[in-house]
Amino acid sequence: MTVTDQVDSRAWTTLDDINALVEPELRAAVDRLPAAMRLVAGYQFGWWDADGVPSQGVGGKGLRPALTVLSAACVGVPPQVSVGAAVAVELVHNFTLLHDDIMDGDELRRHRPSGWAAFGPPAALLAGDVLLVLATDVLAERSGPNAVTAVRTLNAALFALVDGQSADVAFERAPDVSLDACLAMAAGKTAALMECACVLGAHVAGVRTDRTDHLGRFGHHLGLAFQLTDDLIGIWGDPTATGKSVGADLRVRKKSLPVVAALRSPHPAARRLRDFYVADTPLTDADTATMATLVDELGGRSWAEKAASHHLTEALAHLDAANPEADAAADLTALAGLVDRRTR
Known part of the structure; x- marks a missing residue:
């Protein structure tokens, strides 16, 4: 087994644990919901199918709650204290997924x-709403005397997240998007919740120091690396691995980070790529394949890969600066490695 294999094995074991x-x-929290919303929520978490029949192996990886528990452990907060915050973070994450889809x-x-394809947009929309309400309820309930700080920490992340998601949607109609604006969007849409995940468990315990600030920056940069790799997967990912349609982001003309980087290229081929984005006709499989090739040839793919590597390096530097507990830091480093290797 190679060193990389050993690190990945540690990461998957950590996620499982x-x-x-x-x-x-999380199940106990979802059990509080009315029956109709509980059905959609449990389907979203992969616990059962659309008829409520139990199923296995279709849930998420649980990265964000793992960040919460491990980051709290980095500053000496035990898992039993941070687990409520981890549940709240996972509820919020799935609220965003239901609405994003x-x-x-x-x-x-x-x-x-x-969720919307299985139950219809109204049911999925309402299920997302109720998961957000449930998240704040769980967090307030589990944070004791630090409830106000914890809820405000989560709410600050939600403000940034919604602003980032709003920008992402607006970019689809914008004739021109700068890389700085696109990175700011990613900082809100994705990095804000990961940053929150990395400080919330400590805030629940009343721990707020320079060490937790560094953990927040770890989450911020890890979130940017995650979004960059997610954008790469959205264009070149294997559907058998991602569970999404091939070229899904291109088909809806999403101005993801690799695309924006490619569109900023001075090469004449950038005009051809731009033509695909301003056209008002549906895109064919051949069109999306051509677009993917153009993004690659215009340097969008290599730029995104280098930017992801840069943000991962920054994340690990902040983790080290937090003077973390050794075992928790090793687990977080292993999880960061999984983020880095998602495109491979």
């Missing part, structure tokens, strides 16, 4: 119909 800690409390028109999520 933390999921075993978080899932029972509606806005993006994505019919697949985790190798099966997305």
Whole structure:
């Protein structure tokens, strides 16, 4: 087994262990919901099919709750204290996924119909709303005397997240988008919740120091690396691995980071790529294949790969600066490695 294999094995074991800690409390929280919303929520988490029949192996990886538990452990907060915050973070994450799939028109999520495709947009929209309400309720309930700080930490992330998602949608209609604007969008849409995940468990315990600030910056840069790799997967990802349609982001003319980088190229081929984005006719499979080739040839792919590597390096530097507990830091480093290797 190579060193990389060993690190990945540690990461997957860590995710499994933390999921075993978080899932029972997550299920208990979802059990509070009215029956109709509980059905959609449990489907979203991969616990059962659209008829409520139990299923296995179709849930998410649990990265964000793992970041919460491990970051808290980095500053000496035990898992039993941070697990409520981890549940809240996972509830919020799935609220965003339910709404994102509606806005993006994505019919697949985790190798099966997305929430709106299975239950219809209204039911998926309402299920997302109720998961957000449930998240704040769980967090307030589990944070004791630090409830106000914890909820405000989460709310600050939500403000940034919604602003970033709003920008992402607006970019689809904008004739021109700068790389700085696109990075700011990613900082809100994706990095804000990961940054929140990395400080929330400590804030629940009343720990707020320079060490937790560095953990927040770790989450911020890891989130940017995650979004960059997600954008790469959105163009070149294997549907059998991603559970989404090939070239899904191109088909809806999403101005993702690799695309924006390519469109900024002075090469004449950038005009051809831009023509695909301003046309008002549906895109064929041949069109999306051509667009993917153009993004690659115009340097969008290599730019995104280098930017992801840069942000991962920054993330690990902030993790080291937090003077973390050794075992938790090793687990976080292993998880960061999984983010880096998602496109391979």
